[in-house]
Amino acid sequence: PRLRADPKPEVTAGPVTVEALDGGRVPEAVWVTWESLGDGDPALAAHPNLPAVLVFDEHLPAARRLSGKRLVFVAETVADLATRRDVEVHLGDPATVLAGRRLAATAAPVPGWRRIAATLDLERHPWPWLVRPGPGPLTSFTAWRRLSAAPTRSGGSA
Numbered sequence: 024p025r026l027r028a029d030p031k032p033e034v035t036a037g038p039v040t041v042e043a044l045d046g047g048r049v050p051e052a053v054w055v056t057w058e059s060l061g062d063g064d065p066a067l068a069a070h071p072n073l074p075a076v077l078v079f080d081e082h083l084p085a086a087r088r089l090s091g092k093r094l095v096f097v098a099e100t101v102a103d104l105a106t107r108r109d110v111e112v113h114l115g116d117p118a119t120v121l122a123g124r125r126l127a128a129t130a131a132p133v134p135g136w137r138r139i140a141a142t143l144d145l146e147r148h149p150w151p152w153l154v155r156p157g158p159g160p161l162t163s164f165t166a167w168r169r170l171s172a173a174p175t176r177s178g179g180s181a
Contacts, residue, residue: 053067074111078115
Protein backbone atom coordinates (compact mmCIF):
# COMPACT_ATOMS: atom_id res chain seq x y z
CA PRO A 24 0.00 0.00 0.00
CA ARG A 25 2.80 2.48 0.72
CA LEU A 26 3.96 2.26 -2.89
CA ARG A 27 0.63 3.79 -3.89
CA ALA A 28 0.69 6.60 -1.30
CA ASP A 29 2.67 7.55 1.79
CA PRO A 30 0.16 8.46 4.51
CA LYS A 31 2.66 10.75 6.26
CA PRO A 32 5.37 11.91 3.84
CA GLU A 33 6.50 14.62 6.27
CA VAL A 34 7.35 11.88 8.80
CA THR A 35 9.06 9.71 6.19
CA ALA A 36 11.09 12.63 4.88
CA GLY A 37 12.09 14.03 8.26
CA PRO A 38 12.86 17.68 8.97
CA VAL A 39 13.24 20.24 6.18
CA THR A 40 15.63 22.39 8.20
CA VAL A 41 17.78 21.78 11.27
CA GLU A 42 15.65 21.33 14.38
CA ALA A 43 17.77 22.73 17.22
CA LEU A 44 17.88 21.46 20.78
CA ASP A 45 15.43 23.17 23.14
CA GLY A 46 16.60 26.26 24.96
CA GLY A 47 19.52 27.04 22.66
CA ARG A 48 21.55 24.18 24.09
CA VAL A 49 24.34 22.77 21.95
CA PRO A 50 25.09 19.12 21.18
CA GLU A 51 28.01 17.37 22.85
CA ALA A 52 28.37 14.63 20.20
CA VAL A 53 27.04 13.49 16.84
CA TRP A 54 25.07 10.24 16.79
CA VAL A 55 25.89 8.37 13.59
CA THR A 56 24.13 5.32 12.29
CA TRP A 57 24.98 2.86 9.57
CA GLU A 58 23.13 5.16 7.17
CA SER A 59 25.20 8.23 8.11
CA LEU A 60 28.85 7.28 8.41
CA GLY A 61 30.29 9.46 5.65
CA ASP A 62 31.96 12.86 5.98
CA GLY A 63 29.12 14.34 3.93
CA ASP A 64 26.56 13.47 6.59
CA PRO A 65 24.82 16.77 7.45
CA ALA A 66 25.14 16.45 11.24
CA LEU A 67 28.81 15.43 11.03
CA ALA A 68 29.55 18.26 8.61
CA ALA A 69 27.75 20.80 10.83
CA HIS A 70 29.78 19.75 13.89
CA PRO A 71 33.31 18.88 12.71
CA ASN A 72 34.82 19.26 16.20
CA LEU A 73 32.38 17.01 18.05
CA PRO A 74 33.02 13.30 18.55
CA ALA A 75 30.96 10.88 16.50
CA VAL A 76 29.11 8.19 18.46
CA LEU A 77 28.08 4.88 16.88
CA VAL A 78 26.16 2.28 18.81
CA PHE A 79 26.21 -1.24 17.43
CA ASP A 80 22.78 -2.55 18.33
CA GLU A 81 23.67 -5.99 19.67
CA HIS A 82 20.45 -7.50 18.27
CA LEU A 83 20.62 -6.00 14.78
CA PRO A 84 23.07 -8.37 13.00
CA ALA A 85 21.07 -11.48 13.89
CA ALA A 86 17.67 -9.86 13.36
CA ARG A 87 18.62 -8.52 9.93
CA ARG A 88 20.88 -11.44 8.96
CA LEU A 89 23.70 -9.05 8.13
CA SER A 90 26.64 -10.59 6.36
CA GLY A 91 30.17 -10.59 7.70
CA LYS A 92 31.16 -8.46 4.71
CA ARG A 93 28.66 -5.79 5.71
CA LEU A 94 29.95 -5.78 9.29
CA VAL A 95 33.56 -5.49 8.07
CA PHE A 96 32.56 -2.61 5.77
CA VAL A 97 30.98 -0.72 8.67
CA ALA A 98 33.99 -1.39 10.92
CA GLU A 99 36.40 -0.17 8.21
CA THR A 100 34.27 2.93 7.59
CA VAL A 101 34.25 3.76 11.31
CA ALA A 102 38.03 3.23 11.47
CA ASP A 103 38.46 5.59 8.52
CA LEU A 104 36.23 8.21 10.15
CA ALA A 105 38.37 7.92 13.30
CA THR A 106 41.40 9.13 11.34
CA ARG A 107 39.71 12.56 11.07
CA ARG A 108 37.77 12.98 14.33
CA ASP A 109 37.19 11.35 17.70
CA VAL A 110 34.85 8.39 17.45
CA GLU A 111 33.12 6.49 20.23
CA VAL A 112 31.86 2.98 19.48
CA HIS A 113 29.48 1.21 21.84
CA LEU A 114 27.71 -2.15 21.87
CA GLY A 115 24.19 -2.23 23.26
CA ASP A 116 20.76 -0.72 22.91
CA PRO A 117 21.17 2.72 21.23
CA ALA A 118 18.35 4.33 23.25
CA THR A 119 19.95 3.20 26.50
CA VAL A 120 23.56 3.99 25.56
CA LEU A 121 22.71 7.47 24.24
CA ALA A 122 20.21 8.45 26.95
CA GLY A 123 20.97 11.68 28.76
CA ARG A 124 23.33 13.08 26.12
CA ARG A 125 22.76 16.15 23.96
CA LEU A 126 23.24 14.91 20.42
CA ALA A 127 23.11 16.04 16.81
CA ALA A 128 21.98 13.50 14.23
CA THR A 129 20.85 13.29 10.64
CA ALA A 130 17.31 11.98 10.43
CA ALA A 131 17.52 8.57 8.78
CA PRO A 132 14.53 7.40 6.73
CA VAL A 133 14.12 4.15 8.65
CA PRO A 134 11.52 3.29 11.31
CA GLY A 135 14.14 2.17 13.84
CA TRP A 136 15.82 5.57 13.73
CA ARG A 137 12.53 7.37 14.38
CA ARG A 138 11.74 5.03 17.27
CA ILE A 139 15.12 5.59 18.97
CA ALA A 140 15.27 9.32 18.14
CA ALA A 141 11.94 9.89 19.88
CA THR A 142 13.61 8.96 23.18
CA LEU A 143 16.70 11.18 22.77
CA ASP A 144 17.66 14.83 23.20
CA LEU A 145 18.46 15.57 19.53
CA GLU A 146 19.34 18.38 17.20
CA ARG A 147 17.85 16.87 14.01
CA HIS A 148 19.43 17.53 10.62
CA PRO A 149 17.60 16.90 7.33
CA TRP A 150 18.37 13.73 5.39
CA PRO A 151 20.11 14.65 2.09
CA TRP A 152 17.32 13.50 -0.25
CA LEU A 153 17.77 13.78 -3.99
CA VAL A 154 14.00 14.29 -4.05
CA ARG A 155 11.99 14.52 -0.83
CA PRO A 156 9.19 11.95 -0.52
CA GLY A 157 5.71 13.15 -1.29
CA PRO A 158 2.19 11.76 -1.01
CA GLY A 159 1.99 10.46 -4.59
CA PRO A 160 2.48 6.92 -5.92
CA LEU A 161 5.89 5.35 -6.39
CA THR A 162 4.71 2.36 -8.39
CA SER A 163 6.49 3.37 -11.57
CA PHE A 164 9.34 5.57 -12.72
CA THR A 165 6.89 7.81 -14.58
CA ALA A 166 4.81 8.34 -11.42
CA TRP A 167 7.95 9.07 -9.39
CA ARG A 168 9.26 11.45 -12.06
CA ARG A 169 5.96 13.34 -12.15
CA LEU A 170 6.02 13.60 -8.36
CA SER A 171 9.65 14.77 -8.27
CA ALA A 172 8.95 17.46 -10.89
CA ALA A 173 6.04 18.90 -8.88
CA PRO A 174 6.58 22.32 -7.25
CA THR A 175 7.81 22.21 -3.67
CA ARG A 176 6.18 24.07 -0.80
CA SER A 177 8.62 26.93 -1.23
CA GLY A 178 7.41 27.44 -4.79
CA GLY A 179 10.48 26.07 -6.59
CA SER A 180 10.76 22.78 -8.36
CA ALA A 181 12.14 19.67 -6.74
